[in-house]
Amino acid sequence: MTFRKAAVWLVIIGLLFWTLFPVWWLITTSLKSRVEAFQIPPSIIFTPTLENYVYAILYNPRFVHNYLNSIMIATGSTVISLAFGVPAAYAFARYNFRRKNDLNFWILTTRMAPRIGVIVPFFLIWRFLGLLDTHVALIITYLVFNLSFVVWIMQSFFVEMPPEIEEAAMIDGCTTFEVFSKISLPANMPGLAATAIFCVIQSWNEFLFALILTGKTAETLPPTTLSFIAHGGISWGPLTAAALMTALPVMIFTLLIQKHLVRAFTFGIIKG
Amino acid sequence: MDARTTYRLFLIPSVLVLFLITLFPFGYLIYVSFFEYDITKPYLGFEFNSGQNYVSLLLNDRFWNALRVSFSYTLTVVILEVIFGLGIALLLNRELKGRRVIQTILLLPTTITPVVVGLVWRLLYHPQFGLVDYLLSLFAIPTVQWTSDPLLALPAVIIIDIWEWTPFVAIVLLSGLMSLPKEPFEAALVDGASAWQIFRNVTFPLILPTIGIATMFRTIDAFRTFDIIVMTTGGGPGIATETVDLYGYFVGFARGGRIAYTAALSVIMLYATVLLALLFNRQLARSKGK
Numbered sequence: 195m196t197f198r199k200a201a202v203w204l205v206i207i208g209l210l211f212w213t214l215f216p217v218w219w220l221i222t223t224s225l226k227s228r229v230e231a232f233q234i235p236p237s238i239i240f241t242p243t244l245e246n247y248v249y250a251i252l253y254n255p256r257f258v259h260n261y262l263n264s265i266m267i268a269t270g271s272t273v274i275s276l277a278f279g280v281p282a283a284y285a286f287a288r289y290n291f292r293r294k295n296d297l298n299f300w301i302l303t304t305r306m307a308p309r310i311g312v313i314v315p316f317f318l319i320w321r322f323l324g325l326l327d328t329h330v331a332l333i334i335t336y337l338v339f340n341l342s343f344v345v346w347i348m349q350s351f352f353v354e355m356p357p358e359i360e361e362a363a364m365i366d367g368c369t370t371f372e373v374f375s376k377i378s379l380p381a382n383m384p385g386l387a388a389t390a391i392f393c394v395i396q397s398w399n400e401f402l403f404a405l406i407l408t409g410k411t412a413e414t415l416p417p418t419t420l421s422f423i424a425h426g427g428i429s430w431g432p433l434t435a436a437a438l439m440t441a442l443p444v445m446i447f448t449l450l451i452q453k454h455l456v457r458a459f460t461f462g463i464i465k466g
Numbered sequence: 467m468d469a470r471t472t473y474r475l476f477l478i479p480s481v482l483v484l485f486l487i488t489l490f491p492f493g494y495l496i497y498v499s500f501f502e503y504d505i506t507k508p509y510l511g512f513e514f515n516s517g518q519n520y521v522s523l524l525l526n527d528r529f530w531n532a533l534r535v536s537f538s539y540t541l542t543v544v545i546l547e548v549i550f551g552l553g554i555a556l557l558l559n560r561e562l563k564g565r566r567v568i569q570t571i572l573l574l575p576t577t578i579t580p581v582v583v584g585l586v587w588r589l590l591y592h593p594q595f596g597l598v599d600y601l602l603s604l605f606a607i608p609t610v611q612w613t614s615d616p617l618l619a620l621p622a623v624i625i626i627d628i629w630e631w632t633p634f635v636a637i638v639l640l641s642g643l644m645s646l647p648k649e650p651f652e653a654a655l656v657d658g659a660s661a662w663q664i665f666r667n668v669t670f671p672l673i674l675p676t677i678g679i680a681t682m683f684r685t686i687d688a689f690r691t692f693d694i695i696v697m698t699t700g701g702g703p704g705i706a707t708e709t710v711d712l713y714g715y716f717v718g719f720a721r722g723g724r725i726a727y728t729a730a731l732s733v734i735m736l737y738a739t740v741l742l743a744l745l746f747n748r749q750l751a752r753s754k755g756k
Contacts, residue, residue, distance in 0.1 A: 206568060214571065219590065219597055281476035306686050309690055311495060311735060315498070317725070319494065334487065341480065342484065370468075398579070401692070419585060449570055452569075
């Protein structure tokens, strides 16, 4: 092995260690008994136990409930964003209307807006409508970033698609809607899937809005992790178990579709 | 149904929804910013105070501190992530056994819920039971109070952000590198250029647009970092790591209820955001025009 190759591998191994040690720590701590979790130096060999997971689910009686909340809200917001956003993205791509650039600029601004700018009016509005701590409120609030994301990304996908097939179909007498539903949409399924999953991930991981806009009924998982930091101290075992249960679905999701995500992102970035 | 009508039907619901959930709240935000209102004392109601919020904000040292923290955080984080990301991308841009697996592992930090990332690092930074100080002690470095030392708190949070987001930059740049045309490189090799010369004169200019756009994205998101900071340092010690978002959150929600004051803060930040967006838009249009 040449020196160069050895050097490259050395750096890569260093990188992998750097990347993995917090993740390894998270996983192993969640599997250790409550006493062992505190041990310094951390024991590398230990008997794994699931007691933390059991404790996490039982300690916070709303844990399972909030898990379902996260699923409902993430799914709801994504479905609505797709239903509205994908056709709109298609129109953006294929229809030249006045003010299109202005609209695109508006969508860009929405994505860049500071979060407190969004949360202040929404908090007051939902409170006025008596809709604080409801699933609906959170789903609609999440549309602010999900809908704009869908329109922006799917637009670049549709634009990238060569128009010849669509034009051929239209000459054959298909209506615009048929072209959209039978040709354009199926052709972009991978991109659509990646966009959908990205929306789910963004909604699932969202912390600030969920923290402020929800209480007991509609609380999602990220704010729930706070409940393990109690006054008496931090119960590390159950905390890491709960944290891992919160992060794991999204981690698996992301890694499964990482190829598509990278493509979707670089597409949107480079072409959009 | 002709094409135009279909397109309009596709477009209008989304545009309406978007306007409803952005323009209307935005207008209301500006409206509220001219009042005084405390959500912990709703019985006092809205009290018109015409711009006093803005004046007291601009005179408030804590506001300027928050701006300073946000800017130094964003600047440091983006510069370091781009440098490291480029290094990693160049490293991985070669025939490598198991590169897919390496990529997947390296991407892990970006996949973890940011709150969880903050949580994990908060525990890692614990002076007595945390892994970080333990690992440092193996190198004979004494215990460091990461999150309670005013000088170290910001670097500590910056390290977390670098851990979390460098892979993202690296992978984006790697995709860019892999899609570069081969000819310039082959030509350079034929001309006998050294590795550094190839990088400086061929690779770097070609990858610059990708770097630019990755930088833009990281800058936007780094400025809005919230979860990590609130979980590890809570803006502290004192206000050492209090970014603009955190400041607004504490004043308006968590440690008080002066939401109208936060509204004024938000309006200022939104205004700056729109200006920045105009700049970016111009940049994007120019780079597309190329």
